[in-house]
Amino acid sequence: MKAAIMGYGTIGSGVFEVLNRNREIIAKKAGEPIDPVRILDLRDFPGDPAERLIVHEIDEILKDEAIGIVVETMGGTSPAYEFVRNCLLAGKHVVTSNKALVAAHGTELLAIAKKMGVSFLFEASVGGGIPIIRTINESLAGEQIEEISGILNGTTNYILTKMCEEGWSFGDALKKAQEMGYAERNPEADIEGQDTCRKIAILTAVASGKEVDYREIPTEGISRISDLDFSYAARMGAAIKLFGFSRMMDGNVYMEAAPVFIDVKNPLYSVDGVFNGILVKGNMLGTSMYYGSGAGKLPTASAVVGDMIEAVRRTCDPTAPGWSEEKLCISPASLLPRKYFARFEGSRAEKKEAVEAAFGRVKWMVLEGLDEFAVLTSPMTGAEFDAAAEKIGGLRQKIAAEL
Numbered sequence: 105m106k107a108a109i110m111g112y113g114t115i116g117s118g119v120f121e122v123l124n125r126n127r128e129i130i131a132k133k134a135g136e137p138i139d140p141v142r143i144l145d146l147r148d149f150p151g152d153p154a155e156r157l158i159v160h161e162i163d164e165i166l167k168d169e170a171i172g173i174v175v176e177t178m179g180g181t182s183p184a185y186e187f188v189r190n191c192l193l194a195g196k197h198v199v200t201s202n203k204a205l206v207a208a209h210g211t212e213l214l215a216i217a218k219k220m221g222v223s224f225l226f227e228a229s230v231g232g233g234i235p236i237i238r239t240i241n242e243s244l245a246g247e248q249i250e251e252i253s254g255i256l257n258g259t260t261n262y263i264l265t266k267m268c269e270e271g272w273s274f275g276d277a278l279k280k281a282q283e284m285g286y287a288e289r290n291p292e293a294d295i296e297g298q299d300t301c302r303k304i305a306i307l308t309a310v311a312s313g314k315e316v317d318y319r320e321i322p323t324e325g326i327s328r329i330s331d332l333d334f335s336y337a338a339r340m341g342a343a344i345k346l347f348g349f350s351r352m353m354d355g356n357v358y359m360e361a362a363p364v365f366i367d368v369k370n371p372l373y374s375v376d377g378v379f380n381g382i383l384v385k386g387n388m389l390g391t392s393m394y395y396g397s398g399a400g401k402l403p404t405a406s407a408v409v410g411d412m413i414e415a416v417r418r419t420c421d422p423t424a425p426g427w428s429e430e431k432l433c434i435s436p437a438s439l440l441p442r443k444y445f446a447r448f449e450g451s452r453a454e455k456k457e458a459v460e461a462a463f464g465r466v467k468w469m470v471l472e473g474l475d476e477f478a479v480l481t482s483p484m485t486g487a488e489f490d491a492a493a494e495k496i497g498g499l500r501q502k503i504a505a506e507l
């Protein structure tokens with residue numbers, strides 16, 4: 105089948121490389137060769153192996169009836185949404201790595217694909233090279249999924265690891281993540297948690313079969329994590345990780361994208377660097393974990409090519425991952441009782457009474473020479489925490505803790 109790639113950046117060029125390097129294996133698995141014949145990009149690439157395939161107009165792909173499958177690796181929603189929509193309406197399969205697109209327009213694009221009898225696949229949109237979407241959709245098809253939690257953003261996990269273990273500055277770690285091709289074009293989406301938010305929205309939609317509006321998920325990134333938080337974490341033997349979380353319970357789904365303290369008992373504790381790790385809890389299987397490279401050129405391209413083979417092999421698979429137009433009702437995870445790590449200004453001696461009156465028994469942590477202290481509370485809801493912290497005054501940090 106003839107293929108086109110829209111967007112010849114880090115991932116798009118990776119897809120071209122995988123299709124060429126693994127050409128024979130791919131042809132065998134797909135039942136026919138998959139040949140890239142057009143690559144859409146605004147730029148030219150003189151001297152690049154793909155130079156002769158570069159086109160600058162989407163019509164060169166849309167109007168070429170020989171092209172049966174299109175890869176979208178442009179990122180962002182505009183013009184990716186219009187281009188993908190038009191490719192599907194032109195009867196072409198589409199495979200994308202673009203979580204912003206899938207989270208914002210997945211419901212409509214899935215419906216168009218179904219109507220047109222083509223595939224719209226997006227394995228690479230979550231977890232980079234980790235096969236998680238097809239796993240939830242197929243291998244765990246007999247499960248009632250109860251909880252999904254995971255480290256879903258390679259850039260922030262890389263930054264947190266380098267800051268914590270090697271003492272790098274935030275800026276240096278981010279710069280390196282950008283150089284390695286992990287970060288989004290605008291890394292704010294990584295840093296402020298939106299990328300994690302979109303990914304947990306997609307996983308939850310696949311698991312529940314219902315649309316998840318990612319804008320309803322409480323989202324927080326890592327920009328307010330400080331060196332001091334790492335010092336307290338080290339004292340407690342804990343790691344700070346950015347989690348995407350959803351718990352499906354009693355007909356409700358509680359969701360969040362936010363940093364969390366975890367300890368060595370959590371299997372995600374040692375998921376470091378650009379790696380992602382995802383825990384999925386099913387009502388029969390219990391907890392299973394999926395681990396691998398969460399970002400980067402070839403791991404992500406590998407997941408894209410896996411989807412291309414799937415689309416070519418099955419042409420159109422009615423059981424492919426997706427969800428209906430029915431909307432899932434989302435509640436904030438802060439309604440669930442959880443422990444909190446919190447730092448307050450002042451000294452333990454002067455605030456001890458107020459802290460114990462507000463929180464009851466807590467675990468105390470004091471670092472020498474600072475005009476502040478930290479506590480680990482017993483489980484409580486976010487609202488209960490806020491009310492108690494208000495009574496004490498001088499709150500400097502609050503992070504949920506699974507300790």
Ligand code: HSE
Nearest residue numbers: 257258259286288399
């Ligand atoms: N910027 C994303 C990350 C790329 O760092 O995880 C992979 O989706």
